[in-house]
Amino acid sequence: MAGKREAEVDDRFRRFGTVGFTGITRVNDFITHLEEGRVAGTRCAACGKVFFPPRADCMACFSSRMSWFPVEGHGRLVSWSRLAFGPAGFQEEVPYTIALLDYGDFKVFGRIDRNLPEEELAVGLAMTVRAERLAGDRLSYVFVKA
């Protein structure tokens, strides 16, 4: 990377979430997939292990050759919590609900669609993940009922 001008730095990941804390990662393509409406994980091209969140490197076989796959079908709601307080940068979104979905081969951490009332949630509920555009050209994903 030496000698690359700053303008060429690939910091697509800065656009992820309400507030981003990471700009540069070797899985920056995640953002391009989100922009095209897909939530995607990686699969190790050498040993076939699947990863979500996506990884650039396989700890099982040490390969860094990865292919992308879309998260499809539905996951089951493992648990959730509705926050009455938020950290800096999130206060205006309160209350919102963070959650975890189990897809079997992997799990996805994220947020539940704010239009879904908490009373309708239950552990084991079938949900799907959907790419979402946020204000200010930012990108994320939310969980909706399957």
Next chain:
Amino acid sequence: MRRVAVVGVGQSEFVRAYPGSIRELAFEGFREAMQDGGLTPADIDASIVCSAPEYDRQRSPAGVIAEYLGLNPQPTFYVETLCSSSTSGVRLAWSLIAAGLHDVIAVIGFQKMSEISSAESQERMGRGADIQWESPFGTMMPAYYAMYARAHMAAYGTTLEDLALIRVKSSVYGKLNEKAVYRKEVTLPQLSDPQDRMAGPVASPLRVGDCCANADGSSCIVLAAEEKARALRKKPVWVLGAGAASAPVNLAGRDLFTGLSAAREAARQAYRMAGVGPGEIDVAEVHDCFTIAELMAYEDLGFAAPGEGRELIRSRATYREGKIPVNVDGGLLSKGHPIGATGGSQVRTIVLQLRGEAGPMQVKDPRIGLVHNIGGVGLYGNVLIFGTD
């Protein structure tokens, strides 16, 4: 390997905002441990300083603290595993002494959480997890433990009242603990009264009363090799077992949501090393940063089978007079949680209990005590077992 004992313990009062600098705060716990053990700085061969660095302005705090405590030119260094930093320090001190590199080590834990502004604190709260894949959703520590609480309730029928009972127990002993930040009684009706501050929502299903408070504080644990320990004034309290483990930061990487896998693994190691089982523990300090955390600890440590932790609190088995007294100093819920000082404070309580010096909180004739100290949301787990001769 040499046997290792705790020979001196100390802690500052835990307070909302300490009116002094971090070195002065660290001195408070250190002085008490030195006086407790009849020690001077010249007796200390090395120091290990523990805190969570996101609350510190001072870079590399070990240096300034060792200087202020009179611990130059002995080696000093810094250890960090979030909320379990100081038990990581104790475990490391044990290994350095057991191996013969040093004879006497002071483990100094401190945290001045009021060192940074509340705006800075709000910002740091958002970075307490996986900053690449979780923090962009606006996560906070209580919400993660809340997710464990929800999963535990769904799997086993644990109720909000079970969690409230843990807070009520905590307050009974917090009232007795002169070093605790929260010394008021908390009652069961308070936690179900929507008008009461204690019942206010934080992260569903957890309420204000389910959460511990930030605090400023310091602790100090001095460990020594057997020969030294026997020559000192206090009855030695031996380190019998020291287990430690880790788990994925990101919840997506985990498989267990009704307990903490790192705690279970650390407990397995500690019991094996000590050659004792859960039934032989006479008194325990567990990491009750949230009420659900204490309930899961009952199960992760084997005091109850998975899903049956609630029976221990319903039957008052974890009260001082019960079968397995837990957090009879008020725990984090009442003492407050000055991150880097917390584990040392837990060790201090167990050492005082095993010496018979715990005053109004004293359990009857304990011989074996356990400390369970967790960093992050089960990211790091340390379990230490102590015993007398």
